[in-house]
Amino acid sequence: EADIYQTPRYLVIGTGKKITLECSQTMGHDKMYWYQQDPGMELHLIHYSYGVNSTEKGDLSSESTVSRIRTEHFPLTLESARPSHTSQYLCASSDGVRVINSPLHFGNGTRLTVT
Amino acid sequence: GDSVTQMEGPVTLSEEAFLTINCTYTATGYPSLFWYVQYPGEGLQLLLKATKADDKGSNKGFEATYRKETTSFHLEKGSVQVSDSAVYFCARYTGFQKLVFGTGTRLLVSP
Numbered sequence: 001e002a003d004i005y006q007t008p009r010y011l012v013i014g015t016g017k018k019i020t021l022e023c024s025q026t027m028g029h030d031k032m033y034w035y036q037q038d039p040g041m042e043l044h045l046i047h048y049s050y051g052v053n054s055t056e057k058g059d060l061s062s063e064s065t066v067s068r069i070r071t072e073h074f075p076l077t078l079e080s081a082r083p084s085h086t087s088q089y090l091c092a093s094s095d096g097v098r099v100i101n102s103p104l105h106f107g108n109g110t111r112l113t114v115t
Numbered sequence: 116g117d118s119v120t121q122m123e124g125p126v127t128l129s130e131e132a133f134l135t136i137n138c139t140y141t142a143t144g145y146p147s148l149f150w151y152v153q154y155p156g157e158g159l160q161l162l163l164k165a166t167k168a169d170d171k172g173s174n175k176g177f178e179a180t181y182r183k184e185t186t187s188f189h190l191e192k193g194s195v196q197v198s199d200s201a202v203y204f205c206a207r208y209t210g211f212q213k214l215v216f217g218t219g220t221r222l223l224v225s226p
Contacts, residue, residue, distance in 0.1 A: 006158075033214075040218070041153075041202055041218065041219035041221070042216075042218050042219065043159075043204070043216040043219075045213060045214075045215075048213065058213075059213075059215075090158050090159065092158075092159075094214075101146070101147035101166065101208050101212075103149060103161040103164060104159075104161070104214055105161075106151075106158035106159040106160070107158050108156075108157050108158045109157070109158050
């Protein structure tokens with residue numbers, strides 16, 4: 001039973017297009033994250049948020065941007081997609097404010113292919 | 116910096132074999148430690164966790180013990196099943212409250 005939802009699951013798009021990957025959670029979590037997972041499985045944190053109107057860049061430089069206007073919603077946008085953006089994108093959330101070191105809950109991911 | 120290192124895969128086992136996947140962490144502070152599992156086509160799921168030294172996390176027959184003296188958190192299962200085939204990730208929190216993952220270990224279990 002998923003409490004964190006990502007859409008679309010799969011997306012194939014041409015170079016130069018603008019795309020937004022959606023992520024929503026129903027758990028009321030303050031912390032949300034975007035990870036990029038490369039074909040070798042390694043996970044890289046690209047964005048995170050500690051709450052509404054809070055966004056930070058992660059450890060891996062990314063050309064994407066995020067917004068956090070509502071607690072439950074944390075969309076990721078690519079203004080101009082390129083083949084190098086082809087990857088799996090995983091959204092996660094945690095109750096990190098009330099519980100220190102709480103585990104992350106992940107969505108099922110969006111697999112993006114840019115042609 | 117704060118990191119975890121886990122053994123490379125793939126790990127290939129026959130059903131009912133004993134499983135160990137090694138994970139070590141850098142000894143900065145006393146981080147909470149986690150194992151996550153990723154089944155094909157899905158996101159990551161929390162498998163187990165431990166928050167302090169000598170804690171043992173367990174779930175679905177998997178176990179891992181937080182060992183401060185060896186800075187390790189190895190994942191074990193006494194008898195694997197085909198359905199355990201997945202990618203397993205060790206993870207820890209950094210001092211900046213971000214979760215960092217190991218590179219993942221793919222487990223393949225054959226009947």
